[in-house]
Amino acid sequence: MEYKNRAENLTVLVPAYNETKYVADTIKSIQNQTTPPKEIIVVDDFSSDNTGDVARSRGVTVLRPPQNTGSKAGAQNFALKEVKTKYVMAIDADTTLAPDAIEKLMHAFDNLKVAAACGTVIPRRVKTLWERGRYIEYLFAFTFYKPIQDFFGKPLISSGCFSAYRTTFLRGMGGWSTRTLAEDMDLTWSLYSVGHKVRFVPEAVCYPVEPHNFEFMKKQLKRWSHGFAQNVRLHWKEVLGLPYLRSMLSVGVLDAIIVSLAYLVLIPALTLIFKNPIFLLAYFIDLPAILFPVVVKGMERKELGKVLSSIPSFFVLRVVNCVFILEAFWSEFVMGRSLNTYEKGH
Amino acid sequence: MNVGLPYTGLGGIFYLVCAFFMLIVESVNTIKGRINSKRLGMAFTQSIMAAGILTTIWLTGIALNTIMPSENGILLPGNAVEVGYIKYSTLIVATPFLALAMLLCFATLLHIVVKIGKSVN
Numbered sequence: 001m002e003y004k005n006r007a008e009n010l011t012v013l014v015p016a017y018n019e020t021k022y023v024a025d026t027i028k029s030i031q032n033q034t035t036p037p038k039e040i041i042v043v044d045d046f047s048s049d050n051t052g053d054v055a056r057s058r059g060v061t062v063l064r065p066p067q068n069t070g071s072k073a074g075a076q077n078f079a080l081k082e083v084k085t086k087y088v089m090a091i092d093a094d095t096t097l098a099p100d101a102i103e104k105l106m107h108a109f110d111n112l113k114v115a116a117a118c119g120t121v122i123p124r125r126v127k128t129l130w131e132r133g134r135y136i137e138y139l140f141a142f143t144f145y146k147p148i149q150d151f152f153g154k155p156l157i158s159s160g161c162f163s164a165y166r167t168t169f170l171r172g173m174g175g176w177s178t179r180t181l182a183e184d185m186d187l188t189w190s191l192y193s194v195g196h197k198v199r200f201v202p203e204a205v206c207y208p209v210e211p212h213n214f215e216f217m218k219k220q221l222k223r224w225s226h227g228f229a230q231n232v233r234l235h236w237k238e239v240l241g242l243p244y245l246r247s248m249l250s251v252g253v254l255d256a257i258i259v260s261l262a263y264l265v266l267i268p269a270l271t272l273i274f275k276n277p278i279f280l281l282a283y284f285i286d287l288p289a290i291l292f293p294v295v296v297k298g299m300e301r302k303e304l305g306k307v308l309s310s311i312p313s314f315f316v317l318r319v320v321n322c323v324f325i326l327e328a329f330w331s332e333f334v335m336g337r338s339l340n341t342y343e344k345g346h
Numbered sequence: 347m348n349v350g351l352p353y354t355g356l357g358g359i360f361y362l363v364c365a366f367f368m369l370i371v372e373s374v375n376t377i378k379g380r381i382n383s384k385r386l387g388m389a390f391t392q393s394i395m396a397a398g399i400l401t402t403i404w405l406t407g408i409a410l411n412t413i414m415p416s417e418n419g420i421l422l423p424g425n426a427v428e429v430g431y432i433k434y435s436t437l438i439v440a441t442p443f444l445a446l447a448m449l450l451c452f453a454t455l456l457h458i459v460v461k462i463g464k465s466v467n
Contacts, residue, residue, distance in 0.1 A: 144399075148364045148392055151385065240457035247360065250453040251446070255357040281410075288402035289358070293395050 006106040007035035009086040010164070015075035016093035017045040017068070020054050022209060027058040029096035035103040038085055042093070043075040051093075071342040072160065073176035073183035080175045083167055090176075092161040094209040096124060105164050105204035115169035115196035116188065118158040119204030120146075122301075130217045132310035133317030134210040136294055139307065142202065143297040150200035152244045156252075158191075158198050160184030162206035169196055180234060181342060182227025189231060192245060193238040221321060225328035226339040228256075233332060257329060260322035284315060356446050358399075363446070365396035 012030055016023050023042065030040055040060040044052035046068035055062045063082065069075045076090050087109065091097070101119060108117030120142045126135045149155045160183060173190050176183040188198055211217035232239075232253060239245050263283065270279040291311065298307030331337045368389035376386065 144365075144392070144395055145361055147388055148361055148368065151368050151388055151392070152364065237460055240453070240460050246453050246457060247450050250449050251356050251360045254449060255355045259355045259357075285406065285410075286358070286403070288406050289399045292398040292402050296395070296398070 006087065006109060007033070007102055008038050010037040010089055010102070010106070011039045011041060011083045011085045011087070011167075012037045012089045012091055012102075013076050013079045013083070014040065014042045014055075014060075014091050014093050015045060015072045015079075016042055016047065016051050016055065017075070018047045018049045019051050019093035020047075020049045022094040023051055024054050024058060025096050026091065026093055027055060027060055029099075030091065030102075031058070032099060033097065033102045034100045035106070037089065037102065041079045041082060043069075043079045045069055045075040045078075071178050071181075071183070073178045076183075077175040077178075080171070086167055087164055088167045088170060089164040090160065090162075091206070092208055094124075095161045096207045097162065098205040098207075101162070101204045101206055102164075105162075105201050108164070108199035108201050109166065111197065111199070113195075113197045114166070114199050115191045116158040116163055116165045117199045117201055117204075118155065118163045119200070119206055120202050121159055121161060122205060122207055123210040124207035125209060125212070126306055126310060128212045129313045129316060130214065131210050131212055132313035133315075135310050136290070136307070136314035137317065139294045139297050140290060144293045146200050147202060149244075149248065153197060154192065154242065154244045154248065155188070155198050155200040156245075156248060157182075157185045158188045161208045162204075180227050180230035181223045181339060182231055185227060185231045186234065189235045189239060189245070192242055193235070217317075217320070218324075221324040222328070222339065223342065225321075225324040226332060228325070229328045229332040230338065256325045260326045263319055263322045264326065283319070287311070287315075290314065356442060356449065359442050359446050362396045362399060365392040369393040 014023065014026060014030075019026075027040060027042070030037065042052070042055035042060055042062045044055065044062055044064045046065060052062050052064055061082075063079055065075070065078045069078055072092075080088065087106070089102070089105075105117050105119050108114050121138050122142075123131050123135045123138065125131055146155060163184065169191070170187075173187060173194075177186050177190070180186045191198055211220050232249065236249075239249055267279050267282045271277060294307050294311075295304065298304045328339075331339065372382070372386045372389040375382065
């Protein structure tokens, strides 16, 4: 099928809760695609602002559930019932797309076994310490890690902010589950467990708004960390049967715990015990290793200055990440306290 | 001179190994006549990226060895002393790879145990 035809058989879902500030730009970026979708549905998830009116003014279908669905997954599932096209895409209400993002992403469905596809994520705004840290994180991950995962057929997550699905496969999974706080990870690993394929298309680029201050970053990191822990607990047996995913997750879980303990406990302890600040080098010793791929990508994107000025923020965010991941694993696995409240990151 | 891979975490090592493995996989496929230029290009790109990362780590080691006083002893591979037939520096480099190998073996073993458990039930 030609890619233009594929987009004509595509519905884009945009779950939105109090997104007056961003939803118009998101809708505009979808409507201005090289291959626009057949339909755009904005789910105004019982917003208290005029998100629905702003969306309606852009000429898209707006659905409003009778009460707040409680999560992004809930909002997306509410709209999934109305989808009549072969493909469905979910985009966050604060995420804009590169003009050819949909055209590029739909290439992934050449393979009939592909159930989902995701693209590259670059923060739209890179100004504050938190946005800069996230910018470097994403550049590194989407330049180095994700293409490797895709080569071995197992991208770790089909990112919730911008992913496309075969509607029948998605419905076969029951849509997006609300049993964890990371519905995108849950869906991706569930697709793998039943033999479906997921692809990463680096040329399809989206630009979400990332948390700009610690208050919002805290909420997002808490959600992501608990979501990760919940998915490990939920899927560990199935994941063991998928060799590459098994290896990725074993390393990921161990790193999450051991490296976090090293950063937060071991390094400060060694510094104090031996009264030698040389141990603090450990926080930055991999700076050149991190620099290499992000500088390469920064030069490709003509953003070298932005990359170099954002590097210090990455090291701050990395340590902050450690706090939340340790708290999440402690809470979910040791204390048996599962976080169920979905809080937005802005 | 040996340079270790300190403080990068097992995740970094895992992906570095994977990047080079991509090249091996695609080279074998090419020899067998199963040529996929996109996959081959990706394998080369990621391998070059991995080689770049390893090079920067090695250069970091050289720079640190140059500026740090040698009485910091075995903290850095280049300052390590020989102990019998095994250099500490070799151990420092090998340890993360051994840890990775052990972890992956453990995960595989766990898979086998779970699989046997399922078939028994």
